[in-house]
Amino acid sequence: MKRAARFVIFYAALFGLWAVLAKLKIWPPYLFPTPWGVAESLYAGFQDHTYWIAIRVSMQRVLIGYGISVVLGMILGLGVASNKFLEDTMGGLLVSLQSLPSICWWPLALLWFGLNQNAILFVVIMGSLLSVTLAMEDGRKQMPKIFGQAGRNLGAKGFKLFWYVLLPASLPFIVSGLKQGWAFAWRSLITAEMLYLSLGLGQVLMMGRDLNDMSAVIAVMILIIAIGYVVDGIVFKGMERHLQYKWGLAPGN
Amino acid sequence: MSTNVQQFPSQFPIPVDPRFSSRPQGSAGRAISVIRPGATGTAKVSLRDICLSYRTQSGERLLALDHINLQVQPGEFLCVVGPSGCGKSTLLHLIAGLHQQTSGQILLDGNTVHGPGTDRILIFQEHGLFPWLTVRENVEFGMKMKGIAKAEREEKTRYYLRLVHLAKFENSYIHQLSGGMRQRVAIARALATEPDVLLMDEPFAALDAQTRDLLHDELERIWSDTGRTIIFVTHNVREAIRLGDRVVLLTFRPGRVKSEFPVDLPRPRHLEDPAVAGAARAILDELREEINRSLEAEYNEGIKPHVETPMEQAGRGVKQI
Numbered sequence: 001m002k003r004a005a006r007f008v009i010f011y012a013a014l015f016g017l018w019a020v021l022a023k024l025k026i027w028p029p030y031l032f033p034t035p036w037g038v039a040e041s042l043y044a045g046f047q048d049h050t051y052w053i054a055i056r057v058s059m060q061r062v063l064i065g066y067g068i069s070v071v072l073g074m075i076l077g078l079g080v081a082s083n084k085f086l087e088d089t090m091g092g093l094l095v096s097l098q099s100l101p102s103i104c105w106w107p108l109a110l111l112w113f114g115l116n117q118n119a120i121l122f123v124v125i126m127g128s129l130l131s132v133t134l135a136m137e138d139g140r141k142q143m144p145k146i147f148g149q150a151g152r153n154l155g156a157k158g159f160k161l162f163w164y165v166l167l168p169a170s171l172p173f174i175v176s177g178l179k180q181g182w183a184f185a186w187r188s189l190i191t192a193e194m195l196y197l198s199l200g201l202g203q204v205l206m207m208g209r210d211l212n213d214m215s216a217v218i219a220v221m222i223l224i225i226a227i228g229y230v231v232d233g234i235v236f237k238g239m240e241r242h243l244q245y246k247w248g249l250a251p252g253n
Numbered sequence: 254m255s256t257n258v259q260q261f262p263s264q265f266p267i268p269v270d271p272r273f274s275s276r277p278q279g280s281a282g283r284a285i286s287v288i289r290p291g292a293t294g295t296a297k298v299s300l301r302d303i304c305l306s307y308r309t310q311s312g313e314r315l316l317a318l319d320h321i322n323l324q325v326q327p328g329e330f331l332c333v334v335g336p337s338g339c340g341k342s343t344l345l346h347l348i349a350g351l352h353q354q355t356s357g358q359i360l361l362d363g364n365t366v367h368g369p370g371t372d373r374i375l376i377f378q379e380h381g382l383f384p385w386l387t388v389r390e391n392v393e394f395g396m397k398m399k400g401i402a403k404a405e406r407e408e409k410t411r412y413y414l415r416l417v418h419l420a421k422f423e424n425s426y427i428h429q430l431s432g433g434m435r436q437r438v439a440i441a442r443a444l445a446t447e448p449d450v451l452l453m454d455e456p457f458a459a460l461d462a463q464t465r466d467l468l469h470d471e472l473e474r475i476w477s478d479t480g481r482t483i484i485f486v487t488h489n490v491r492e493a494i495r496l497g498d499r500v501v502l503l504t505f506r507p508g509r510v511k512s513e514f515p516v517d518l519p520r521p522r523h524l525e526d527p528a529v530a531g532a533a534r535a536i537l538d539e540l541r542e543e544i545n546r547s548l549e550a551e552y553n554e555g556i557k558p559h560v561e562t563p564m565e566q567a568g569r570g571v572k573q574i
Contacts, residue, residue, distance in 0.1 A: 149351050150381035154395035154446060155371040164398070168385040247384045248428025 030214055037215040038222070041208075045219060050204060054220075055227065057199040058189060061117065065124030066185040070178065073129050077136025078162070091137070094130055102127030102188040106195060120192040120200075127188030128181035135177015139170035172243050179236045186228050201227075296324040296360070297482045298348060298373075298450055303357035305343060317343055319507035321357070325450075325484060330476055332493035333486045334536065335503030335511075336543045341486045342378075344508070345452045348484065349375040361449070371395055374443035375452040378459060380435045382427045388414070388438050389423035395446030413441040416475060433464035440472070444479065453485045457492070466524065469495055473521060490533045490540060495522050502536060505543040505550070512539060 015035055022034035029037065045051040080086045080094070105126045109119040143166070151165030193202025201224055208216030243249070303321040306314055317340040325331050335341045346352045348359055350369040359366040361373065374395070382391050389410055396406045414420045417437040427435060436456050443451055457465045473496065476483055487493050493500045500514045514536055518528050 146377055146379060146381045147383065149346075149375075150377065150383070152351060152369045153349055153375050154442070155369070155398040156394075157369075160398060164394070165383070169383070171385070243385075246426050248426065 030212060033215040033218055038218045041213070041215040041219040042222070045204070045216070051201075051220075051223060054199060054201045054204045055223065058193065058201045059227070061120060061193075061200065062124060062185055062189045065121045065189065066128055066182060068121075069125050069128040069132050069181060069185060072125070073132025073181065074136045074167075076129075077133040077138075078140055078166070080133070081137040081140035087137075094133055094137075098130045098134065102184065103191045103195075106192060115196065117198065120189065120196065120198065123192040124185050124189045128185035131177055131181035131184055132174075135174040135181070136170070138177070139173030140166070142173045143170045172247055172249065175236065175240055175243060179232065182231060182236065183228065186224075186231075190224055295326070297327040297329070297362065298325040298484065299323070299360040299363075300344075300348070301358040301360065303344070303347065303359065304355045305340065305347065305352075306355050316507040318347075318354070319509045321503075321508065321510055323501065323510065325482055327482055328480050330483045330485065330496055330498045332497030332500045333484065333503060334488065334490055334493045334500060334540065335508065336505045336540065336547050337488065339503040339505050339543070340508030341503055342454050344503075345375060345454050345484065345486055348450070349373050349452055351375070371399060371446040372448050373450045373452055374446055374448040375454060376436070376439050376443050376456045378455040380427075380439040380456075382435060382438055382442065384427045386427075387423065388419060388425050388427070388430070391427070391438055392442045392445045394442065399446070409445055410441075413445045416444070416478075417441045417471065431464075432460050433468060436460065436468060437471070440475065444475070444481075448481070450482045450484065453483060455487050456485075458487070458489070465492075469524070470521070472496065477520075490536045491524050491529060494518070494529045494532045494536070495524050500536060502539055502543075505547045511543070 019035050022029070022032060026032070042051075076090075076094075080090050102123050105123050106119070109122040113119040113122055147165055147169040148161070151161050156165055189200075190202040190205075193200040194206050196203070201220055205217055205220040205224075208214070208220060300321050300323040303318055304316070305318040306316045309315050321344065323331075333341045333344065343352070347354050348366070350366055350373065361370075366373070383394065386394065392410045392413055393406050396409060401409075410423070411420065414423055417440055419434060419437055419441065422430065422434065427438070430438065439456070440451075457468055460468065469492070472483075475481075485493070485496060490500075494516055497516050500516060502511045502514070503509065504511045514532070516532060518526070518532065522529050
């Protein structure tokens with residue numbers, strides 16, 4: 001109850017401050033849009049299906065890109081964690097590559113894949129792959145070895161050992177990495193979409209800029225934040241709670 | 254949780270079970286006999302000149318096991334005791350096929366063992382149950398890996414959970430169980446794959462005395478009901494006498510078979526029986542020499558008496574979750 005009250009008070013105050021500042025007209029509305037202007041933009045955007053289409057296109061891309069990252073990252077991470085040679089060589093490279101913003105791949109992606117969706121997917125994958133790989137590598141190392149031994153002892157080997165033992169055993173250790181990978185994928189996607197006319201939320205945002213419609217820009221920003229928050233709050237929090245319950249770890253809140 | 258533990262008939266002498274009539278009956282009292290390789294062809298498990306050396310973290314080579322020769326008869330309950338660092342846990346890991354010996358041969362029913370197999374199931378000191386699965390799913394796991402049909406799996410799981418008195422807890426997760434219950438799940442999970450040989454690595458060492466007493470009774474009952482061959486590693490000599498048909502004492506590093514003690518006391522035995530204490534005494538005298546050697550090693554060479562093997566390090570990791 002208290003938590004909900006704090007939540008309501010904080011956001012009411014935030015919007016109140018915004019409304020007051022807008023009402024005072026210190027800055028012209030095209031520089032500092034009003035809350036009701038943004039609300040109107042949101043309503044209009046959903047009304048004419050622009051936002052629905054943009055959300056669908058963006059979600060589709062991020063799911064494909066992130067999905068590829070998760071599969072590739074798990075394979076790579078597992079390889080690096082279980083092979084001394086790979087760990088010594090690839091390990092350092094992966095860590096250093098993580099400091100590179102994924103949008104730096106954009107020029108190359110354009111040349112390699114052309115001006116199309118694949119270039120965007122490439123940037124999304126480069127954005128999230130490293131997080132997943134490093135998380136998986138770390139998770140595999142942190143995972144108590146007794147699970148692998150018990151699994152082999154009970155007759156699991158090869159893919160079955162990975163799928164039924166190593167993967168579930170390392171999940172609590174990689175879930176934060178998966179979450180981080182998702183955040184990077186989402187950010188990379190929006191950035192890439194802003195650079196290229198391609199439907200999607202990033203492009204709708206840039207359209208607002210081109211039309212000098214700051215209400216629309218903020219409306220799309222709110223959408224981007226909301227989707228990121230919902231996925232984080234529902235998918236990943238739910239996953240974390242589920243794992244904590246099963247493993248008997250301390251509850252999340 | 255389990256006040257309904259089945260009681261053993263306590264009359265003496267115990268009725269002779271024809272299943273175990275092939276067990277070697279040694280003479281009463283102490284006897285030392287190191288069985289040479291190839292002595293019998295009927296052994297369930299046969300270790301021939303097993304040696305294991307490995308590199309420690311400081312880079313030196315350490316001989317952990319030195320020409321171990323052992324024969325375990327079908328249906329025998331063999332206990333292995335020794336000081337910390339004698340390699341007794343390592344020996345079980347080798348038999349389980351989780352690690353490879355440096356030299357020597359491990360035979361099961363006369364066939365050389367290559368890698369892990371569900372005919373030999375290891376029960377770890379830290380149980381090694383899967384926390385992401387329920388009790389029932391844990392017990393089913395080995396059967397699932399074997400590709401046994403769901404209906405049969407469920408039926409067997411129910412049977413083995415009843416055997417360890419945990420039927421009511423089939424939908425619990427591992428962290429919701431007490432230490433004793435976890436070990437019973439581990440025993441059920443091992444039995445459910447229907448192994449010929451159960452390998453038990455100090456399974457009750459982390460439990461309180463009352464729970465351990467209960468589990469001794471249950472294990473003895475399960476053993477006599479199922480006729481499995483059991484190799485049981487412990488550092489507790491009385492526990493070894495309480496459970497074993499035969500007790501093998503290993504020396505401090507490198508691990509060698511120092512002596513063997515047939516235990517001819519009638520079952521069921523109890524930890525507090527004077528006869529158990531008396532038999533333990535003889536073994537303890539020899540064990541003390543080994544413990545002294547491990548202490549000497551600590552003083553003279555500045556090494557700790559217990560250097561962890563890779564397997565022990567792995568097992569310890571469980572606590573870090």
